[in-house]
Amino acid sequence: MIAVLQEIESSYGYLPAWALRQVSEKLELPLTQVYGVASFYDAFHLTPRGKHLIRVCLGTACYLRGSTRILEALERELGIKDGETTPDLEFSIQSVRCLGACALSPVMIIDEFYFDKMTPTKINSVLKRIQEKNEN
Numbered sequence: 001m002i003a004v005l006q007e008i009e010s011s012y013g014y015l016p017a018w019a020l021r022q023v024s025e026k027l028e029l030p031l032t033q034v035y036g037v038a039s040f041y042d043a044f045h046l047t048p049r050g051k052h053l054i055r056v057c058l059g060t061a062c063y064l065r066g067s068t069r070i071l072e073a074l075e076r077e078l079g080i081k082d083g084e085t086t087p088d089l090e091f092s093i094q095s096v097r098c099l100g101a102c103a104l105s106p107v108m109i110i111d112e113f114y115f116d117k118m119t120p121t122k123i124n125s126v127l128k129r130i131q132e133k134n135e136n
């Protein structure tokens with residue numbers, strides 16, 4: 001079942017409800033069991049994800065250097081909360097615990113790009129840079 005769910009996740013970027021029903025039917029497994037697996041693993045998502053995933057570290061080093069203020073600034077700027085996606089499907093925010101770059105804290109990652117020593121005032125310019133990359 002996990003391999004099938006991974007395939008669907010990689011095709012759609014999340015696991016649509018209709019796909020979970022089909023997995024349940026085709027594999028002859030209770031839908032509750034399929035949902036149980038889909039909701040257990042962080043690798044699976046039950047709602048659509050944004051084109052750009054913003055991961056904000058709330059690990060100890062980053063937390064002590066103010067990463068919650070960065071998360072709050074992002075939430076304000078994008079109008080969504082941690083774990084949510086913007087209505088235009090451009091951005092998703094996900095808080096994480098330690099990105100392995102504690103010396104550069106506070107850290108956030110957008111897609112594969114690290115942004116170190118972040119401050120709430122840098123949020124606007126970072127988001128603008130990402131949007132400009134989109135346009136090019």
Ligand code: FES
Pocket residue numbers: 057058059060061062063097098099100101102103105106107
């Ligand atoms: S605690 Fe944030 S990178 Fe380690």
